[in-house]
Amino acid sequence: MLLEVEGLCVNYGHIEAIRDISFGVEEGTIATLIGANGAGKTTTMKTISGLRSVRAGRIVFQGKDITTLPPYERVKLGLSQSPEGRGIFPGMTVRENLDMGAYVRKDRGSRAYQEDVDRVFGLFPRLLERVGQIAGTMSGGEQQMLAIGRALMARPKLVLLDEPSMGLAPKLIQQIFSIIDEIKAQGTTVLLVEQNAAQALKRADTAHILETGSIVRSGTGAELAKDGSVKAAYLGGDL
Structure with a gap:
């Protein structure tokens, strides 16, 4: 397992944002986290990349416990992120x-x-x-x-992509997802957070549904895409 998240709990002050979540990402795959706004997806990504501190649990990358490592040390190990909202350097x-x-x-x-x-x-x-x-x-x-x-x-060995299609026109969304497929084909493992659940599940080897800080369903992308409750909640009834 390339990445293992075990019993992760994260707080914002007294507010529990992530509650005892566990999942893994196999090398050479695409894994996705889907859920409504405020479910804890971006907090999970920030915590894996080292931008949020952990209240409980641990994060293991390539067999090494990185729970307390600063972000730049995680990048050196092969874990990088494209953050929500792009976060480019606009003056460069x-x-x-x-x-x-x-x-x-x-x-x-x-x-x-x-x-x-x-x-x-x-x-x-x-x-x-x-x-x-x-x-x-x-x-x-x-x-x-x-x-x-x-x-x-x-x-990176693992790249975290947080809402890569947010705010884009439909034609560009398709292009971005085709590129994500190519990134995987080139050998880079992907952990994807995405509001476009249909596109995410279509290409995910494994998928996890977050609700109010907890993982409530896990399976392959294909399995969850066919699940009636998932369709109703995230896919508008159809994939």
Whole structure:
């Protein structure tokens, strides 16, 4: 198991945001967390990446307990995130943003580094066209591409994608999900939080439904997509 979350509890002050959740992510797969707004999905992602502290439970990555590691140490181990709301550096160029994604790497200027830059531009040709453009002047879809590309520049074993389709036009949503499939095909494991449950379940090897801070259902993406209660709650009755 690449990632193991065991009995995780997270608070915001006295408010319990995550309550005793456990799940794993197998290497080479796409796992997804779905649920309504406020269910605890983004809190879970922030906690895995080290941006929220843990009240109880632990997080294990590649067999190593990372529960108390700072975020940059987790990135060094191979865990990076494209956050909710993109979180790009708006005053920097596209290329500068990508370089910031590789901040912890020591091999800038190497062949491997250039291969990763080329990989990002291969996934997102639009970024190559915009390589010298100030990131804050780009469209929302382009900024989302940049956020994912920046996360990939850390050469992660596991990339956390938090709401990658949020606010995008339908045509761009399909493009983003096709790219997520390609990221998996290239060997990077994906943990996906996504409001578009139909698209998430369609490609997820494993899926977990969060409600008010607890996991209430787990299974393969296909199993949950066919479940009547899941359809009614998250898919509008149809996948």
